[in-house]
Amino acid sequence: MFSTADTIVAIATPPGRGGIGVVRVSGPEAPRIARSLIAHEPALEPRRATLTLIRLMAEAGAAVDQVVATYFPAPASYTGEDVVELSAHGSPVVLRTIVAAAIASGARLAEPGEFTLRAFLNGRIDLTQAEAVGDLIDAVTPLQARAAFDQLQGTLTRTINEIDAALFDLIARLEASVDFPEEGYHFVEPAALAGAVDALIERTGRLLLDARRGRFVREGLQVAVVGKPNVGKSSVFNALVGTSRAIVTDIPGTTRDLVTEVVDLDGLRVTLVDTAGLRPTTDRIEAEGVERARQAQRVSDLTLVVLDGATPLDETDLEILAQVVDDTVLTISNKSDLEPAWTDPALLRVSARTLEGIPELRQAIVAALDIEPLRDTPEITNVRHIALVQRAQDALRRARVAAGGDEVPLSEEFVLADLQEARAAFEEIAGRRADDELLSHIFSKFCIGK
Numbered sequence: 001m002f003s004t005a006d007t008i009v010a011i012a013t014p015p016g017r018g019g020i021g022v023v024r025v026s027g028p029e030a031p032r033i034a035r036s037l038i039a040h041e042p043a044l045e046p047r048r049a050t051l052t053l054i055r056l057m058a059e060a061g062a063a064v065d066q067v068v069a070t071y072f073p074a075p076a077s078y079t080g081e082d083v084v085e086l087s088a089h090g091s092p093v094v095l096r097t098i099v100a101a102a103i104a105s106g107a108r109l110a111e112p113g114e115f116t117l118r119a120f121l122n123g124r125i126d127l128t129q130a131e132a133v134g135d136l137i138d139a140v141t142p143l144q145a146r147a148a149f150d151q152l153q154g155t156l157t158r159t160i161n162e163i164d165a166a167l168f169d170l171i172a173r174l175e176a177s178v179d180f181p182e183e184g185y186h187f188v189e190p191a192a193l194a195g196a197v198d199a200l201i202e203r204t205g206r207l208l209l210d211a212r213r214g215r216f217v218r219e220g221l222q223v224a225v226v227g228k229p230n231v232g233k234s235s236v237f238n239a240l241v242g243t244s245r246a247i248v249t250d251i252p253g254t255t256r257d258l259v260t261e262v263v264d265l266d267g268l269r270v271t272l273v274d275t276a277g278l279r280p281t282t283d284r285i286e287a288e289g290v291e292r293a294r295q296a297q298r299v300s301d302l303t304l305v306v307l308d309g310a311t312p313l314d315e316t317d318l319e320i321l322a323q324v325v326d327d328t329v330l331t332i333s334n335k336s337d338l339e340p341a342w343t344d345p346a347l348l349r350v351s352a353r354t355l356e357g358i359p360e361l362r363q364a365i366v367a368a369l370d371i372e373p374l375r376d377t378p379e380i381t382n383v384r385h386i387a388l389v390q391r392a393q394d395a396l397r398r399a400r401v402a403a404g405g406d407e408v409p410l411s412e413e414f415v416l417a418d419l420q421e422a423r424a425a426f427e428e429i430a431g432r433r434a435d436d437e438l439l440s441h442i443f444s445k446f447c448i449g450k
């Protein structure tokens, strides 16, 4: 379905004004189309930045600019095709004019992610690396960026290829045994077969062990801040975010809707959700806010319960604490700058006003989320990959059962079918068996120009 026969064009830099803006042209006609746009007469030298003018367009008043044109001949380019990049001043009018002129010369406007899709279709990168490009661009924390960059550099590709090669070898030898039973011997000894499958199960297991952590690094976690009205939830939320994002007043019931903000806690992408104070209410707006608070709490990875350390605890506080027992909970006592009305040595004391205890709170949140250690980057982060490795491992376990112990396998055909299924899952991760629907799904989330 996807064609790489035509030449595509798009603005590769973000929308809006900037110091420079880049128009990227890729495809067989890229050099010709680029030359029709610029005043520089001779053919562009490969990989050499050439300062030139955008040729005056036929219509009067069309924008012109001075640009740096760079030609990357196939196959050593981002897409693996002939690519020309034109760096102009970052003016949307200029950039759009260049794109329009390229289209007039025969290029087509690129779809979202189409440059990266072409890099994949042309074999420059595999699917996990293409996905890593998107993750790298979307990264919010340095750890996310590093995990994505490692994947782009091929760490996951190498692991997947290694497992795939071992599977291929095993399948080939088993097939030989099945195809030539009259030879009277096994190309794979039964004990060796079971051992080889065990090793593969162990290897996929190591990948999956990393997966929970990896998914959290890539997708982040959600922490809901809950508690009674006026205890200082919004103030604590603001202290963690570092700006006065949520409205704070001394009127109980200030926060009505959910307020969310993404923060970087120790490399983790955490979505903090400030919620309406939980209390019985007849106010319809507040009641809706309370309902939303409960929903947010249910889908969060951690519930941060805020108590007011300067006011005696009451029924409402105790009810809230009773409701969250099944969740992952971190309870704190706020307003430590005031005279304490009660104390509990087990609770972290913070002051959203003086910021006392806020650094400790950040650490406590990461510790409560229980995904240490975060220091090195996880090998596998994407749910699509995790699900497929899991599927492969399930098939390997079935193969292991069919392979039996040291005796002759139950049936080599059964083992073979399971191993082939495991291999298919790995090929899908790398994209060797990706259908158009999957590719559309993955690349539609990219921006145009990437």
Ligand SMILES: Nc1nc2c(ncn2[C@@H]2O[C@H](COP(=O)(O)OP(=O)(O)OP(=O)(O)O)[C@@H](O)[C@H]2O)c(=O)[nH]1
Binding pocket: 227, 228, 229, 230, 231, 232, 233, 234, 235, 236, 247, 248, 249, 250, 251, 252, 253, 254, 255, 256, 275, 276, 277, 278, 334, 335, 336, 337, 338, 350, 351, 352, 353, 354
């Ligand atoms: N002294 C002191 N006052 C605080 C502290 N944190 C919050 N407050 C005050 O407590 C009042 C309520 O703060 P909010 O952050 O709006 O409380 P909330 O829990 O979000 O309240 P609702 O949105 O109504 O549920 C405000 O007057 C804050 O200034 C603190 O650490 N110390």
Ligand SMILES: [Mg+2]
Binding pocket: 233, 234, 235, 246, 247, 248, 254, 255, 275, 276, 277
């Ligand atoms: Mg509030």
